[in-house]
Amino acid sequence: MTEEHQGKPVDSNLTLEELVPGKDNWHYAQASFQSVDVAEQLTTLLSAEEITACLDLLPLARRTDVFDYLPEGIQEEVATVCSLESLMELLEELPSDSAADLFKLLSTEQQADLLRDLPARNRATLEHLSRYSEGTAGALMTSEISLLPTGINVERALEILRRTAAGSETIYHTYIVDPRHRLVGVVSLRELILSPPKASLDQLMTEELVTILPDQHQQEAARLISRYDLLALPVVDENQRLLGIITYDDAMDVTEEEDTEDMHRGASIMPLEEGLLRTSLFNLYRSRVVWLILLIFANLVSGVGIAFFEDTISAKVALVFFLPLLIGSGGNAGAQASTLMVRGLAVGDVGLGDWTRLLGRELLVAGALGLTMAVAVSPIGMFRGGLDIAFVVGISMIVIVLFGSLLGMSLPFLLHRLKWDPATASTPLVTTLADAGGVVIYFALATWMLGLN
Amino acid sequence: MTEEHQGKPVDSNLTLEELVPGKDNWHYAQASFQSVDVAEQLTTLLSAEEITACLDLLPLARRTDVFDYLPEGIQEEVATVCSLESLMELLEELPSDSAADLFKLLSTEQQADLLRDLPARNRATLEHLSRYSEGTAGALMTSEISLLPTGINVERALEILRRTAAGSETIYHTYIVDPRHRLVGVVSLRELILSPPKASLDQLMTEELVTILPDQHQQEAARLISRYDLLALPVVDENQRLLGIITYDDAMDVTEEEDTEDMHRGASIMPLEEGLLRTSLFNLYRSRVVWLILLIFANLVSGVGIAFFEDTISAKVALVFFLPLLIGSGGNAGAQASTLMVRGLAVGDVGLGDWTRLLGRELLVAGALGLTMAVAVSPIGMFRGGLDIAFVVGISMIVIVLFGSLLGMSLPFLLHRLKWDPATASTPLVTTLADAGGVVIYFALATWMLGLN
Numbered sequence: 002m003t004e005e006h007q008g009k010p011v012d013s014n015l016t017l018e019e020l021v022p023g024k025d026n027w028h029y030a031q032a033s034f035q036s037v038d039v040a041e042q043l044t045t046l047l048s049a050e051e052i053t054a055c056l057d058l059l060p061l062a063r064r065t066d067v068f069d070y071l072p073e074g075i076q077e078e079v080a081t082v083c084s085l086e087s088l089m090e091l092l093e094e095l096p097s098d099s100a101a102d103l104f105k106l107l108s109t110e111q112q113a114d115l116l117r118d119l120p121a122r123n124r125a126t127l128e129h130l131s132r133y134s135e136g137t138a139g140a141l142m143t144s145e146i147s148l149l150p151t152g153i154n155v156e157r158a159l160e161i162l163r164r165t166a167a168g169s170e171t172i173y174h175t176y177i178v179d180p181r182h183r184l185v186g187v188v189s190l191r192e193l194i195l196s197p198p199k200a201s202l203d204q205l206m207t208e209e210l211v212t213i214l215p216d217q218h219q220q221e222a223a224r225l226i227s228r229y230d231l232l233a234l235p236v237v238d239e240n241q242r243l244l245g246i247i248t249y250d251d252a253m254d255v256t257e258e259e260d261t262e263d264m265h266r267g268a269s270i271m272p273l274e275e276g277l278l279r280t281s282l283f284n285l286y287r288s289r290v291v292w293l294i295l296l297i298f299a300n301l302v303s304g305v306g307i308a309f310f311e312d313t314i315s316a317k318v319a320l321v322f323f324l325p326l327l328i329g330s331g332g333n334a335g336a337q338a339s340t341l342m343v344r345g346l347a348v349g350d351v352g353l354g355d356w357t358r359l360l361g362r363e364l365l366v367a368g369a370l371g372l373t374m375a376v377a378v379s380p381i382g383m384f385r386g387g388l389d390i391a392f393v394v395g396i397s398m399i400v401i402v403l404f405g406s407l408l409g410m411s412l413p414f415l416l417h418r419l420k421w422d423p424a425t426a427s428t429p430l431v432t433t434l435a436d437a438g439g440v441v442i443y444f445a446l447a448t449w450m451l452g453l454n
Numbered sequence: 455m456t457e458e459h460q461g462k463p464v465d466s467n468l469t470l471e472e473l474v475p476g477k478d479n480w481h482y483a484q485a486s487f488q489s490v491d492v493a494e495q496l497t498t499l500l501s502a503e504e505i506t507a508c509l510d511l512l513p514l515a516r517r518t519d520v521f522d523y524l525p526e527g528i529q530e531e532v533a534t535v536c537s538l539e540s541l542m543e544l545l546e547e548l549p550s551d552s553a554a555d556l557f558k559l560l561s562t563e564q565q566a567d568l569l570r571d572l573p574a575r576n577r578a579t580l581e582h583l584s585r586y587s588e589g590t591a592g593a594l595m596t597s598e599i600s601l602l603p604t605g606i607n608v609e610r611a612l613e614i615l616r617r618t619a620a621g622s623e624t625i626y627h628t629y630i631v632d633p634r635h636r637l638v639g640v641v642s643l644r645e646l647i648l649s650p651p652k653a654s655l656d657q658l659m660t661e662e663l664v665t666i667l668p669d670q671h672q673q674e675a676a677r678l679i680s681r682y683d684l685l686a687l688p689v690v691d692e693n694q695r696l697l698g699i700i701t702y703d704d705a706m707d708v709t710e711e712e713d714t715e716d717m718h719r720g721a722s723i724m725p726l727e728e729g730l731l732r733t734s735l736f737n738l739y740r741s742r743v744v745w746l747i748l749l750i751f752a753n754l755v756s757g758v759g760i761a762f763f764e765d766t767i768s769a770k771v772a773l774v775f776f777l778p779l780l781i782g783s784g785g786n787a788g789a790q791a792s793t794l795m796v797r798g799l800a801v802g803d804v805g806l807g808d809w810t811r812l813l814g815r816e817l818l819v820a821g822a823l824g825l826t827m828a829v830a831v832s833p834i835g836m837f838r839g840g841l842d843i844a845f846v847v848g849i850s851m852i853v854i855v856l857f858g859s860l861l862g863m864s865l866p867f868l869l870h871r872l873k874w875d876p877a878t879a880s881t882p883l884v885t886t887l888a889d890a891g892g893v894v895i896y897f898a899l900a901t902w903m904l905g906l907n
Contacts (some may be wrong), residue, residue: 286819303782
C-alpha cells in the first residue's frame with residue numbers, strides 16, 4: 002500500500018455533503034481524497050452503522066484502505082455490524098499486519114466462522130500473525146514481502162518482481178532467501194534497474210543486514226528503522242528464517258505512539274488506548290487517578306516532616322513564607338533533570354555506562370543553578386526576615402536544588418537498571434519526592450542554624 | 455542515499471582497534487559497518503583532528519556518508535581542520551540539504567573561498583538552499599530530485615530515470631514538471647515497471663499532490679509525511695514550481711527532534727542544540743536557569759498567600775500538615791491535564807474548535823478525581839485534626855483539583871491561540887501556578903469554615 006498513497010489532502014472543514022455527496026458522486030469522493038482524510042471525516046461525522054453503509058458504497062480496494070485508517074474502536078464497532086462476507090473481503094484485502102489486528106478485535110464466534118470459510122493460505126497467515134502480542138515487532142510486521150531465490154540474474158529477478166508485485170507491501174527492497182527460507186540478502190529496485198540484465202543477483206545483493214526478532218519491542222524496530230534510514234526492516238526467527246518485514250510508515254506511527262506514551266507517563270498518566278477525545282471519561286479517570294492517589298501518600302511524608310518541625314514553625318512563622326518557593330525550586334530542578342535523563346535514555350543518547358560522567362556533570366550544573374537561585378532569593382529573605390533568615394534560605398536553596406537534581410537524574414537510571422520503564426520517574430513523582438526532601442532539609446537547617454531546638 | 459543504507463550494525467562495545475584496524479584494513483571497516491555506527495564510534499573515541507585523519511583514509515562516497523552522520527559540532531570542528539580540497543569534495547558529494555547545512559557552519563572566509571572554486575551549478579544550488587532558515591521545510595529539502603517531462607511514455611521515462619538516477623536522493627517517486635518547472639504530477643517506480651512500455655506517463659501519473667511551501671515549519675512537513683505515509687514530500691513555491699523534496703528519513707529525524715524539544719519544554723528546559731552528553735555545561739546551565747528563576751517569582755505568590763493567612767496558621771498549626779498534600783495534588787492533576795492537551799495539540803488530535811467539548815469532559819473527570827481524592831484524604835484529616843479539619847481538607851481537595859485541572863487544560867489552549875508554543879505550558883509552570891491557587895483556596899476555605907477571622 003505504502004507507495005501509492007498520493008492524492009489531495011481533505012480540507013478539514015469539509016462537510017459530510019461534500020465528502021459523501023450521495024451514491025452517484027462516490028467516484029468523486031473516492032478518487033480525489035486521501036484515504037486517511039476520508040476515514041477521519043467519517044469518524045467525526047457519522048455513527049458506526051452509517052460508516053459501515055458508506056464503506057459498502059466504495060470499491061473494495063478503497064474501502065479497505067479507508068477501513069485501515071479508522072481508529073481501532075470504530076473498526077471494532079464496524080466489524081460487529083457488517084456482514085460476514087464484508088469482513089471476509091476486508092481480511093483478504095487488508096495488508097496482513099492490519100488483517101491480524103482486525104482479527105484480534107473480533108468475537109470468538111466471528112473468528113471461528115471466518116477461519117472456517119477463509120482460503121487455507123490466508124487462514125495460515127492470519128493464525129500465524131495473530132500469535133504475536135501487541136507491542137512486539139511480530140505484531141507490526143506484514144508477510145506481504147517480495148522475495149527472490151538465490152542464483153538468478155537481474156533480468157529474471159525483475160520478471161519475478163513484476164509478476165508478484167501486486168501482493169507485496171513494497172517492492173523497493175526485495176529479500177533473497179535460500180530454499181529453507183533463510184534470509185541471505187537484500188537488493189533494492191534501484192540497484193536492479195541500474196544493473197545489466199545478465200548481472201548475477203548473488204553478486205549484487207547486500208548480505209549483512211539489520212534484522213529484528215519477532216518478540217522484540219516495537220520501539221526497538223522503530224529505532225532501527227530510524228537510525229539506519231531503512232525503508233523496511235526484516236523480521237527473522239532464531240534460525241535466520243524470514244518471517245516478515247516492518248515498513249517505515251509503521252515505524253513512524255510507533256514512534257508517535259511511544260512518544261505520546263512517554264509524555265503521558267512523564268505526567269503520571271497511564272497510557273491511553275485512543276486519542277484524547279475518543280477515550281471514554283471512565284478510562285481517562287482511571288488513567289489519572291492511580292498515580293494521584295499514590296502521590297497523596299508520598300505527599301504525606303512532607304506533612305509528617307512539617308509536623309515534626311511544628312515547634313520551629315511556631316517559633317518563626319516567617320519561615321513558612323519561603324516553604325513553597327524552596328521546595329518548589331527543588332522539584333522544578335528535579336523535573337528538569339529527570340526529563341533530560343528519561344528522553345536521553347529513550348532516544349539512546351545516554352546509556353547506563355554514562356552514569357558516572359552524567360553524575361559529575363549534573364553536580365556541577367545543579368551546583369551552579371543552586372548558587373544562582375540562592376543569590377536571587379537572598380534579598381527577599383533579607384527583606385522578610387533579616388540576615389539570619391536570608392542566610393538560612395540561601396543555604397537551603399543550594400542544598401535543596403542539588404538534592405532535587407540528583408534525585409531527578411538518578412531515579413530514571415535506577416528504574417532502567419531494574420528493567421522498569423524509566424519514564425515512570427514522572428515529573429509529579431520526582432516533584433513530590435523532592436518536596437518531601439526539601440521540607441526536611443529546610444526546617445532541619447533552620448532549626449540548627451537559628452538554634453531553635 | 456536513502457535506499458542504499460544496508461549493512462551490519464556495529465556492536466556498540468567495539469573498540470577503536472576493531473573499528474579502525476589500521477590503514478591496510480580500512481576496506482573491512484568501510485564495507486561491513488553502517489556509516490551511522492562508524493560515525494558514532496569515531497565521535498566517541500577520537501578528537502576532531504583524529505576523525506579528520508580517519509576520514510581521509512576512506513573512499514569519497516563512504517567518507518561523505520560517515521561525515522553526514524557526524525554531530526553538527528564535530529562537523530564544524532572537522533571543517534576547520536581539513537583542507538579546502540577535502541571540503542570541496544564533501545560539498546559536491548553530500549546530498550544538497552546536508553551540503554547547505556555544512557556550508558552554513560563554515561567561516562565567512564571559507565565560504566568565499568569555496569564559492570569561488572565551486573562549479574557554477576553547485577554554487578547556485580548551495581546559495582539557493584542556504585537561504586532557508588533552520589527549522590523550515592526549505593532547510594530540510596534536497597534538490598537532488600528525479601524529474602520527468604510531460605508527454606512521454608513509460609519506456610522513455612525509465613530510460614531517463616536510469617541515466618539520471620545517480621544524482622537523485624530517491625528514484626522511487628519521480629516528479630513530472632511542465633516546461634516552466636511547475637509540478638504537475640508524480641509517478642512511482644512501481645507503477646512504471648508494472649505498466650506497458652508504450653503507456654503514456656500523463657495518464658499514469660497522479661495529479662493532485664500533497665505539497666508544502668518552503669517557509670512552512672519542518673514539523674508540518676514531518677506531520678504530512680507521517681499522516682499520508684509518503685516516501686517524499688515535494689516543496690513548491692507559490693507558483694507551484696518544484697523547489698525540492700523532503701524524504702521520509704529526514705521527517706523521522708525531525709519528529710524525534712521536535713518530540714525531544716516538546717518534552718524538554720514540558721519540564722521548563724529551553725531546547726538544547728545537541729545531545730545531553732555533547733551539550734556544554736554552560737549551555738545546559740543556561741537552558742535550565744531561566745525558567746527556574748522565573749518560577750521562583752511565581753512561587754513567591756504562594757509565599758505571599760501564606761503570609762496573608764499567618765493568623766489562621768498560628769491559630770491552627772495542624773493545617774500546615776495538609777498543605778503540601780493539597781497543593782501537590784492540585785499541581786499533579788494540573789500537570790496531567792496540561793500534558794494531555796499539549797500532546798493532543800501537537801499530534802493534531804485536538805484543535806481549538808474542540809475547546810468547549812474538552813472543557814466539559816475535563817470538568818467531569820476532574821470532579822470525579824477530586825471526589826476520589828477527598829475520600830482518600832478525609833480519614834487522615836479525621837485522625838490528625840478531627841471532623842472539622844477533615845471536612846475542610848476534603849472540600850479543599852475537590853476545589854483545588856478542579857482548579858489545577860482547569861488551569862492545566864486552559865493554559866496550552868490560551869498559548870496556542872496566542873500563537874505561542876503550547877508546550878511552554880510546562881509541568882513546572884502549571885504546578886507552580888496551581889500551588890499558588892491551592893494555598894489561597896485552602897487557607898481561605900479553612901479561615902471561613904473554621905470561623906478563624
